[in-house]
Amino acid sequence: MIPELGQIFLVAALASALLQFVGGISPLMRKIENIEPFIDRITMFQTMSLLICFALLTTSFLQDDFSVLYVASNSNTALPIGYKFAAVWGGHEGSLLLWVLILSIWTLLLSKDNALKSSPELRIQSLSILGLISLGFLVFILYTSNPFERLFPIPLQGRGLNPLLQDPALVIHPPTLYAGYVGLAVPFSLAVSSLLTVNNYEWAKHARSWTILSWMFLTGGIALGSWWAYYELGWGGWWFWDPVENASLMPWLIATALMHSLIVTEKRGLFNGFSTLLAITAFSLSLLGTFLVRSGVLISVHSFASDPQRGLFILVLLAFFSGSALMIYSLKQKKATQEKLHPLSRESLLLLNNVFLCASAGLVLIGTIYPLILEMLDLGKISVGPPYFNFVILFPFIPLLITIGVAVFSNWSHASKSLVKKIFPIIMIAILLSLLFPFIYGLASLMTMVGVILALWTILTGISPLIRNQFSINKSMVYMPMMLGHIGLGLMILGITVTSSYGITFDDSMGIEQSSTVGDYEFKLTEIGRRNGPNYLAQYASIEISKDGEYIETVYPEKRVYDSSTMGMTEAGIEANLFRDLFIAIGEDIGGGSWSMHLQYKPLLRLIWYGPIVMMMGGLIRVFLSKRSIGSYQ
Amino acid sequence: MIRMATLYLFMLSCISSISANELNTNDQMRYQSLIQEVRCLVCQNQSVAESNAELAKDLRREIKLQIQDGKSDIEIKKYLLDRYGEFILYEPAFTQKTLFLWFSPIILLLLFIGWFRKIGN
């Protein structure tokens, strides 16, 4: 009964998406009386229908209704209740439902945007396009990926959830990430709508807050994913340049560029074409990411079960939405008024930064699909992994970090007169401070010093408005988004540099009461035992950590075997504070009472995730400030 | 009972008579670095460092033995390439067919900066 209700509401959602699309599709429709409130109500109706669908699917999970194929494939009776909730988006069909639900929520929020109501043409057209996107995905769901499909004969027990996903992070990582991915549909539709209606740069001021919000969620989602991989996968890695990870990084880079380009477009009316193109590209990359994860063309730990037929459908959606958007762009985008810009003006520097961001995204794209291309051309199978990406990403990123700092001091339309005078002391301080690092952590390579100096440069230039305003937070409030954004970025780069350069990994064999040393830290194995979890069996080790003889903490790394799977899982033991992580994973039983242990010392690792949190705070403040219309600085 | 058996079998499969603690610090660093560059061929995009698969363990052991034997990084990589082909290394070789791949940072930067200058003027 419940799944059938779910189907009904899916169809209802589809019908409302169709109406939403048709309602705003042309100037003729827009002239119909009361079309606006109609569309608003339809938008609300769509969101409600999808919320109900989602609730119904969740109910099926909580009731262990294995007559529903999706529930049987992703859950079982032994699954702890919290994970039954999260399992709703643990597989392809449910995650797609989440996708359209989030899209409908963004659409609903856009319809409530009061500032946008002053541009009715733009508004209705945007809602119409969002309706079309929703329609496309709902058709996809109903035809190929229906979460309410029944299973007969009804199995007594479900397959259970992949052990890798049985983790609190599953509860927040996908929704946050999707909120970011899907949110980029809003600037996309605003940009395209602008081309179709008023064709000016007004859309930029509306798109800014929405872009920043999506960007925030995307930042958070990616950081969460990285953090989750670190403690869950059991070997201490936090970024692998895996195709699916890249699929989230590319839109993030473009969204960052879009965010900054919109500043110029809103305030100075320039780069409208570029901002439009960025808005189109950002969402297109979201769609591309959706394609890559579900089609099976690229191998990844993160992929959903692959299905070329579904892949084709998404590809068609992608080709249609991005293709038509790009077509509309090439037909309708007006040629820019050529204004001469000083190369060191703010507009110019922001553009330059965006160039570096786009180049980065381009590099990630090339590296990700290169193996595919070679294989298609019958040139064999190669792998393109971290050694490649870690190297090439430096090329755009180093100039990017330099220019970010310079841009902070720039002025609109002309070069700042005392630019060099302002920058020079900061460069000096950055270099001086950087010398602390080899002093604290040890001998450093050139690349390490470059990374540290650039990170400090980004942080210091980020703080500089506060210093200039004599540390008055009130006076600096208008700069706060930029400050936090850049400081957060600098912290992240610092964490990446220090942990990569000074981290130590050590595989050692230990028997009971034996110790191992990594850096200044001692790890003593005191016990090996067994314990029962709710749906797994675990073997754990008890490891005492001390530094210079002083006891710090005991951690309990485990190896688990879950009921539902023969796959063994490693749960690391982690002892962390702001300054370093100590990571221990159980390796192998080498007989004679000895175990091989995987030990890691990772200095400043947490900055890699605290940095993005600070960046997100910057975004949040910007959205608040614009709501209070404190007058935009950036 | 079945869970115990499964756990036991799983642990059994982990038995290896060699551990990596016999490496000195320098070799240890080389080892850690190398195993991250070698792909686990039976996994969904993981290095042999990360993977629990049998093949990954065998390859890790082989790499460790060769380091102890005095083989250089290049020799070890060639050993793997000869048997498994270029797919097994995460760093693509610099050959004719990867020219574009390796030059893309420069190409992209030049392209984009060229475009930047056109727009700016």
Added chain:
Amino acid sequence: MTRRLLPLIIFFVLMGFLAQSLFDSDSELPSPLIGKSIPEFSLENLLTQEIHSEEDIIGEISLVNVWATWCVGCEIEHEFLVELSQDESIDLPIIGLNWKDDDQLAKLWLNQLGDPYSIVLKDPEGKTAIDFGVYGAPETFLIDSDGIIHFKHIGPLDREIFERDILPVVGELN
């Protein structure tokens, strides 16, 4: 106007690639050992404990089949291998390479399911398998009388694949 078309063009080229790759997927690794001789080895015979080197299996066109009792695909293909070994019209000895397995289990398996192998060599550590570039059992190699590898199949072998891919090569070698 051409400048504005550029993103569109790049986009559709990309779409083309992706669409093509959807239907192109071939997840098997090409072997770099094709055309090269089989690796040197020194392995114990599963049944007689005699030590054999690679010289002992060179001499006629034969198959080298990598298998193990823990491998599901091996069980699937085993029936065909037994059939093949008993097929008098085809003179193709099958050399077994027992990969990372337990002696007792392996012998039991051959007893119960039949022994298609002219000889079974054990590789409990897996080192020789690595030399053969094995990454997932079952794998089957076709070697000529000089010990050069001419063909490799990854996955369970059945009559269809055998007749389509292996027999023609055998014909050429003769």
